[in-house]
Amino acid sequence: MSPAVDTTPASSPRPATARTRAEGTGARPILEIKDLAVDYGYGENRVKALRGVNLTLHEGEVLGLAGESGCGKSTLVYGATRLLPPPGLISAGEVLYHPADGSAPIDLLRQSDADLRAGRWQDIAVVFQGAMNSLNPVHRIGRQLEDAIKAHRPKSTGKEREARSRELLEMVGISAERVRSYPHQLSGGMRQRVMIAMALALEPRVLIMDEPTTALDVVMQRQILEQVQDLRDRLGFAVIFITHDVSLLVEVADRIAIMYAGEIVEEASASDVYRRPRHPYSYGLLHSFPPLHGPRRELQGIPGSPPDLQNLPSGCPFRVRCKHVMPECADVHPELGRTAFDEPRREVACLLHDAGHQVPEELSV
Numbered sequence: 001m002s003p004a005v006d007t008t009p010a011s012s013p014r015p016a017t018a019r020t021r022a023e024g025t026g027a028r029p030i031l032e033i034k035d036l037a038v039d040y041g042y043g044e045n046r047v048k049a050l051r052g053v054n055l056t057l058h059e060g061e062v063l064g065l066a067g068e069s070g071c072g073k074s075t076l077v078y079g080a081t082r083l084l085p086p087p088g089l090i091s092a093g094e095v096l097y098h099p100a101d102g103s104a105p106i107d108l109l110r111q112s113d114a115d116l117r118a119g120r121w122q123d124i125a126v127v128f129q130g131a132m133n134s135l136n137p138v139h140r141i142g143r144q145l146e147d148a149i150k151a152h153r154p155k156s157t158g159k160e161r162e163a164r165s166r167e168l169l170e171m172v173g174i175s176a177e178r179v180r181s182y183p184h185q186l187s188g189g190m191r192q193r194v195m196i197a198m199a200l201a202l203e204p205r206v207l208i209m210d211e212p213t214t215a216l217d218v219v220m221q222r223q224i225l226e227q228v229q230d231l232r233d234r235l236g237f238a239v240i241f242i243t244h245d246v247s248l249l250v251e252v253a254d255r256i257a258i259m260y261a262g263e264i265v266e267e268a269s270a271s272d273v274y275r276r277p278r279h280p281y282s283y284g285l286l287h288s289f290p291p292l293h294g295p296r297r298e299l300q301g302i303p304g305s306p307p308d309l310q311n312l313p314s315g316c317p318f319r320v321r322c323k324h325v326m327p328e329c330a331d332v333h334p335e336l337g338r339t340a341f342d343e344p345r346r347e348v349a350c351l352l353h354d355a356g357h358q359v360p361e362e363l364s365v
């Protein structure tokens with residue numbers, strides 16, 4: 001976790017110029033998403049699902065992506081890994097992957113298909129939304145794990161693959177004997193663990209998990225998340241973890257990026273987002289879910305629903321739902337930048353943090 005940040009308001013007001021960007025965490029970047037834009041479809045009917053998103057994942061970090069359904073979380077990670085289903089199309093940006101050997105970063109968006117396929121599982125592995133239902137019902141678990149290993153390590157022997165499959169199952173808390181089970185003989189939580197084991201088979205440096213526990217009960221969700229954290233501590237991979245439940249994210253993530261209408265509107269350490277949200281949308285999102293721990297919060301929800309991406313309002317996309325809306329929010333599109341407080345590692349896209357404005361009390365604790 002990042003150290004707690006001093007949130008004392010800066011004594012001198014910030015200059016009226018554009019806000020500066022937040023400083024990095026100090027760890028080396030492993031994946032840098034730069035100005036990524038994704039459209040679905042062409043021409044007049046195209047949906048601008050992602051509009052110039054910047055996000056950096058650092059080595060060994062758990063980065064959480066949160067936001068309501070349809071805000072672009074999946075589009076961001078599938079765009080960044082070139083796994084977008086049609087009619088998704090990357091219209092701009094670059095995604096720099098920093099290899100383990102320290103050689104020059106590779107732009108995944110411009111890599112050849114063959115190189116991308118080779119690296120995708122080995123360097124960056126993805127556990128898809130609803131993954132646990134994608135196990136083949138007619139094959140034993142062990143066979144499916146072994147097939148996955150064989151696809152990327154064709155020179156490995158059958159014995160090696162079997163041993164690795166057993167080891168992988170134990171790694172995610174399932175008895176090695178389960179290699180002989182069929183998917184229907186496992187609970188939902190166990191099937192999800194198998195998918196995580198499969199993703200970890202080639203020791204990736206980045207693990208992307210899209211709503212990995214949504215279909216599971218709360219106890220099982222917790223167990224799996226603890227397991228992922230434990231594996232991260234032992235194996236050192238970095239994680240991008242997607243969920244619409246920001247309370248859950250606070251439990252597992254080091255940093256959190258909150259998305260709204262295809263953009264990131266706040267990015268900070270998990271504890272800062274949880275204790276001191278600075279964007280009105282982050283505040284609303286946090287107060288829409290019961291916290292897993294700590295004192296109870298009054299659940300307020302957010303009035304209205306996310307905007308139609310084909311017909312975005314002018315200025316700030318959140319303004320029509322924002323209780324702190326100001327006249328200029330209709331004219332100026334807010335960019336991510338430093339807050340009105342002395343917080344070098346937080347970025348917020350909200351005009352309330354520009355010089356000359358009074359930040360509402362609930363966003364300035």
Ligand SMILES: Nc1ncnc2c1ncn2[C@@H]1O[C@H](COP(=O)(O)OP(=O)(O)OP(=O)(O)O)[C@@H](O)[C@H]1O
Pocket residue numbers: 040041047049067068069070071072073074075076086087088244309
């Ligand atoms: N196949 C598609 N065709 C057209 N538009 C799409 C398609 N898939 C996604 N979109 C658009 O992209 C937006 C972002 O979708 P995305 O699935 O990335 O959101 P999300 O935040 O991951 O949502 P969820 O939590 O429901 O998975 C949606 O609001 C939708 O308008």
